[in-house]
Amino acid sequence: MDPEKRKQKLREMFQRVVDPLGYKFSPDEEIVDFLLEQEVMLEQKHGHPFCPCQGLTGEREHDMKIVCPCIPFHRAHFDAMKRCWCGLYVHKNVDDPNSLAQISVSEFRDMQKEGKT
Ligand code: SF4
Secondary structure, eight states, rough: OHHHHHHHHHHHHHHHHHHTEEEEOSSOOOHHHHHHHHHHHHHHHHSSSSOSSSSSOOOOHHHHHGSSGGGGSSHHHHHHHHSSSOOOOOOOOOSOOOGOOOHHHHHHHHHHHTTTT
C-alpha cells in the first residue's frame, strides 16, 4: 500500500483505539505526521507498526507490547505524563503538548514508591 494511504489508515484505526482510553492525537501535527511515517516504515520492515521511540528486543512478549498504540500496557506511566512515551498521543484535555514532561520508567517507579501517583 502507498505509504501516505497507509499512514492515513493507521491514523483512523488508532483514533478508534485511543479515544475510549481518554487519549487523542497530539495537536502537534508535525510530530504526529513524522511518527506515523516511522510506524509505516517499521510495519513494512517488521510486519507491525512498532513504536518508533522504543527499541525492539527480538523477544516477542516484549515487542508485542510496543505495537502502537501501546497505551494499555503502560497506562499508569503514560497517565502520569498525560502523554505516551513518543508524544504521539496526549490526554484529551491537553492543548499544549510542549508543557508535558517526559518521565523515565525509573523516575515513574520512584514516584509510585513515594505515593506521588
Ligand atoms: S509510545 Fe506512543 S507512539 Fe510509541 S507505541 Fe506507544 S502509543 Fe505508540
